[in-house]
């Protein structure tokens with residue numbers, strides 16, 4: 026309860042894990058129906074998993090809330106407009122998706138979207154070839170780009186490619202991949218989620234890669250969950266077992282921290298004070314939190330400081346941010362206070378949702394702090410290929 | 412006494428429309444606590460100021476509806492349940508720490524502050540608020556006061572009432588009472604502060620609390636002693652107390668508890684052991700080590716198979732996790748539990764434990780015991796399935812036998828969970844007619860129209 030970021034803002038039992046579970050139970054028992062209030066309460070959950078993490082009884086609360094949302098979507102035939110637009114946008118490569126993308130570029134005044142970064146003219150996929158060979162014949166990896174890197178942050182995709190190359194990997198960026206499907210899964214649209222997952226698995230497995238590398242924590246945790254989505258399906262099992270988050274892959278498979286330690290500190294550079302925000306999808310879902318820290322601390326000239334409660338949710342929560350904008354910013358406020366307290370010049374994270382949210386926080390507070398994806402930081406400091 | 416539309420309107424004008432909830436969904440969320448019982452309130456109200464509460468209570472007196480204060484709803488005796496309907500007064504917006512005075516070692520807080528949050532805040536300043544109910548990550552200081560909550564550290568540091576210096580409360584009349592002091596001592600008039608502590612929301616709504624703080628001990632050490640014989644463990648407890656080393660905590664888990672926890676956490680607890688003692692000592696660095704060593708030797712002398720000393724914070728956290736998981740882990744045995752928190756004089760612990768075993772056998776019930784052995788406070792859990800009517804009736808009889816045995820040994824029915832509704836039928840076993848009569852008259856004075864938390868403590 027005191028772990029739930031939403032409860033801490035709203036201080037009502039209906040916003041706690043226990044409250045939500047009682048309502049789901051009441052619904053199953055037929056005591057309440059799909060009322061507006063019930064749906065509203067379920068929608069006001071970040072699915073951050075802080076409650077499940079804290080539960081000594083090991084109840085996976087966020088999965089139950091997730092299940093209830095699926096129920097709702099199944100029962101209600103008409104999809105809200107917002108969800109429909111999101112779906113069309115994320116489908117990519119379609120005419121409507123292009124249209125929406127352009128719309129986003131032009132109509133910067135639209136609602137609070139104006140605070141989001143403006144998508145560049147072309148996407149990451151437009152500018153990247155699907156195969157980047159490496160003569161040394163290292164590991165064969167497939168890069169899963171994800172929507173936000175593709176549409177908003179192509180430079181993060183580039184940074185990831187640079188590091189993988191530096192690590193001696195042969196890189197595939199298979200066409201045919203698209204949205205990981207998480208927004209649909211979270212909204213309870215299982216059908217759409219499954220068809221997107223199929224598409225991604227086909228695209229990656231066709232290339233016979235050793236690993237599927239993902240630079241967004243939300244995507245990586247969800248790709249690892251494909252095996253749950255498809256039950257015991259061997260293809261999904263095989264796929265999920267190849268998935269690695271970029272920080273995990275660098276730290277473990279490539280032992281990249283050691284490489285970073287050996288890179289000389291450029292004489293003209295100044296030490297940089299850096300702090301790190303744990304994405305919920307990395308720490309709580311994948312238990313990855315030491316790896317990114319080891320990598321950051323291995324970089325010469327970085328003065329690493331922990332912020333208070335680094336794993337406290339930033340409040341983005343995907344579509345939660347759109348649906349409950351004010352609440353989302355209320356949750357972000359605490360994160361910003363903790364970041365400011367460290368006096369860090371750079372805050373690093375590993376999830377595109379967090380990145381968007383932290384950037385918005387920095388912008389609206391007019392701070393000088395830079396928000397970087399871990400791949401960007403490493404790429405900037407890794408120096409020339411050794 | 413169902414609440415009328417007019418009253419709901421008035422409540423909205425007092426606290427604001429957003430802070431009065433009448434939807435079924437919200438009422439369901441305020442219908443339960445940790446007892447697994449549930450009663451729907453007519454509405455939930457979220458006040459922000461003492462003045463608002465005073466107005467609400469006055470309205471309640473006029474319009475005749477009940478008011479049930481609620482902290483976090485972690486109570487184990489049904490204290491916050493609206494058994495007769497009425498409004499639940501959710502204190503969650505009273506969540507500010509108003510002052511931490513590092514010179515005078517006191518703090519002033521609002522009652523909705525979560526105990527664990529408060530502890531972390533004072534510890535950051537090198538201070539210490541000892542009462543640590545196992546629910547500290549959720550429960551509120553207001554709820555702690557109303558139940559006089561204890562915790563594992565009570566062996567050395569006492570319970571909530573030992574740290575309350577003064578408070579502000581809105582009485583059942585709507586009057587605002589200020590009691591107590593902001594000093595270390597004070598004997599001006601009757602001690603109304605202590606009277607409100609443990610009053611379970613039946614005398615007044617606590618709106619502000621002045622607490623005493625201690626300096627944070629420099630170091631601590633955690634030990635886990637494993638016993639092959641139950642009586643060896645209980646004798647070790649009495650030995651340690653007799654030796655005049657007062658540990659910070661002296662917790663006990665029986666075989667069933669160990670089995671449940673291990674099944675559930677897989678952290679390598681010895682499931683073949685008959686009992687475990689979890690012991691912590693604190694103080695200055697050197698003294699902690701000597702005390703720890705003395706206790707280790709004492710455990711081994713009285714029959715411990717092995718004594719494990721936590722080498723670092725993580726290890727100690729693992730041991731504590733085991734202890735804190737007993738309650739939830741227990742549900743793997745049976746879907747429901749009836750838990751009692753009796754206390755006996757510490758020397759009577761071995762006898763009491765034997766008695767509990769015997770009662771369980773007599774009624775054919777699965778019993779799981781654990782708790783604060785160091786102060787004689789044992790949590791006795793009868794694990795049952797409430798669908799099984801026969802089992803339920805056997806449990807009733809077992810509880811009565813348990814209470815009888817407790818009182819025979821000079822003990823008391825509840826150490827820290829309070830009477831609420833679950834123990835109300837047994838109150839007269841411990842408190843004589845004169846005691847009950849005086850209590851009821853006190854209730855009359857504080858709350859003449861019986862507005863506050865009806866149906867609690869006394870059977871009506």
Ligand SMILES: Cc1cc2nc3c(=O)[nH]c(=O)nc-3n(C[C@H](O)[C@H](O)[C@H](O)COP(=O)(O)OP(=O)(O)OC[C@H]3O[C@@H](n4cnc5c(N)ncnc54)[C@H](O)[C@@H]3O)c2cc1C
Pocket residue numbers: 444445479480481482483484485486487489490491502522543544545546549550551552553554555556557558559560561562563611612613615616617618738827828864
């Ligand atoms: C897993 C678990 C472990 C626990 N471990 C312990 C333990 O080790 N030691 C222990 O002592 N208890 C323990 N408890 C019991 C419980 O946590 C305590 O009784 C706690 O003090 C209740 O606090 P709360 O905020 O949840 O109060 P609630 O349950 O909401 O209310 C408890 C009582 O306080 C009254 N009340 C609440 N706020 C106010 C106020 N502001 N003014 C007046 N009355 C008020 C209510 O009316 C009610 O009668 C445990 C409970 C759980 C679920």
Ligand code: SF4
Pocket residue numbers: 028029030031032040041042045069070071072073074075076077086087
């Ligand atoms: S998943 Fe996060 S937001 Fe949702 S109930 Fe749990 S802690 Fe709260």
